[in-house]
Amino acid sequence: MKKFKCWLKIREFDIIENKKIEEFKEKLMIRNLNRIIQDYLRPKRLAFGKFIWDRKIKKENVAQENIIESENIKSILFLRYDGKIGDMIINTLMFKAIKTQYPHIKIGVIGRGATRDIIKNNSYVDVIYNYEKNNKKIKKLAGEIKKEKYDLLIDFSEMLRVQQMMLINLIGAKYNMGLDRKDWNLFDIVYSKPKNMNHISDLYIEILKKLGIKEIEGAYDLQIGESEVENARIFLGKVGSGKKIIFNPYAASKHRSLNIEKIEKIINYILLEDNVKIILLAHGENYKNVEFLEKKYENKVYIPKSKNIMEVGAIIKESDLVISPDTSIVHLGTGLKKPLLGLYRMDNEGDSNSTIWGPNNKKSGIVWAKGTGKKGEETDINNFSMNDFKDAYKKLARE
Structure with missing residues (x-):
């Protein structure tokens, strides 16, 4: 009887799991179908929009220079x-x-x-x-x-x-x-x-x-408000003394965000150095994925609950090094003149992502994720070598 009840439970579990799998497949099919429809309609929608709104009495002989x-x-x-x-x-x-x-x-x-x-x-x-x-x-x-x-x-x-x-x-x-x-x-x-x-x-x-602008410095101009500076000061007071490494593992695309395994490998390597504090950037759902790391690496890893991007900037301004796969944080670090280690996918033929959207920072290094993604998808950023990361990190530390 016990065996029969156990079999029923297993069978019930299988039915539920199979149902979930079928529901997932159905959602995936609907999503793919929707993407195909949107790709088909987009040029037609844009052409119609241009027909409606591309209207203006153009001025004659408008200067194209100066x-x-x-x-x-x-x-x-x-x-x-x-x-x-x-x-x-x-x-x-x-x-x-x-x-x-x-x-x-x-x-x-x-x-x-x-x-x-x-x-x-x-x-x-x-x-x-x-x-x-x-x-x-x-x-x-x-x-x-x-x-x-x-x-x-x-x-x-x-x-x-x-x-x-x-x-x-x-x-x-x-x-x-x-x-x-x-x-x-x-x-x-x-x-x-x-x-x-x-x-x-x-x-x-x-x-x-x-x-007609004649003198162009080319440097970004980031101006941080007093409230952001004060909030950053309070947070950094909790972090205490030591070398401060900003580590941002997330980007807008899932393909450019690090998985927890890679995040921990990087943390473990950085913490081999004495008197180092890691400031881990994560918000929303990403914060939930990594909040356990504050307890696991107590007094070594800190996650700020910043109210806005310039509060993050105020924290970065007081740091020693920035690590990020996300171009927002890369450019923020560059604008604040910080040494920076960017994580980018390897450029393939006709692709210059790491060049065009790179750090633009003399005090920077890049670690590339190699290989190609699935058809129509980016390379997974996690496909970089930890040895390459260690070499780039050491080089920046020496400089």
């Missing part, structure tokens, strides 16, 4: 509605360069989410607008900005989505400037990527040159 003086530009609006923190960090070099040569120019920036925290204390930015993915809110925002009568709008998108086309159209800036937009009525001024672009910042420097 634009600020040639067209008497007194206000510039930067569009950064993509929510990419790293891009906004690099944009800060533009704000400083423009205001240094032309202090009278008004600079407005449209940002989304955490990108606005990057510039909320930036003395070179006059106005920050909040972008939300909602047609009603976009129209309201465009109406408010239109009243400001901007002379020049600069868009950084490689692919314009319909909501973004609508926003640019409704803002009604005197001149619109965009990347490779020769076949658009909406854009008066066009810029292109430099032929030998070694880093994404080269593109922004190219735009500054077209505007």
Whole structure:
């Protein structure tokens, strides 16, 4: 009888597990089908959006060089509605360069989410607008900005989505400037990527040159607020003395985030050194995955509960080395002039990710994840050699 009951339980477990597997397969099929449908509809949706919103009375003989003086530009609006923190960090070099040569120019920036925290204390930015993915809110925002009568709008998108086309159209800036937009009525001024672009910042420097900016430092300009500095000071007081290593194991993509096994291997290696403290960056669900490490490595590993990205920046500013697979933290560390070890996938033919989005930092090293991912997927960042990591870490420590 006991054997029979045991068999029933096993059978019941098998049925439940098989059901879960079938449900997972069904969800996966639906997700793949949805992706196929979206890929099919996207170009049609974009073409229709362009037909509706690509409308503007273009000015004749608009200058394509030395634009600020040639067209008497007194206000510039930067569009950064993509929510990419790293891009906004690099944009800060533009704000400083423009205001240094032309202090009278008004600079407005449209940002989304955490990108606005990057510039909320930036003395070179006059106005920050909040972008939300909602047609009603976009129209309201465009109406408010239109009243400001901007002379020049600069868009950084490689692919314009319909909501973004609508926003640019409704803002009604005197001149619109965009990347490779020769076949658009909406854009008066066009810029292109430099032929030998070694880093994404080269593109922004190219735009500054077209505007007529003569002196360009090229360094990011990160300005941290007093409250962020104070919160960081309180946290670092708990960390105490010792060499401080910032270790960020996570990125926006699952393929660029480290698994717990790799995280612990890196922690164990770093802690071989005496008097070292590891500050582990993790938020939300990622925090839940690693919070046990604070207890496991008590008084050695600390996880800050930062309120925003610039509070993280304030902690990084007081650190000795930054390790990250995420370009946001890579650029943040670069902007704060910190030695940096980046984790990147190996560039394959036609791919220059680690070059274009690399540290751009003389005090930096890169460890590459080798191999190729599944069809249509990135290489798993965990496919890097710990020996390569150790060599790069030692080299930075020596320098």
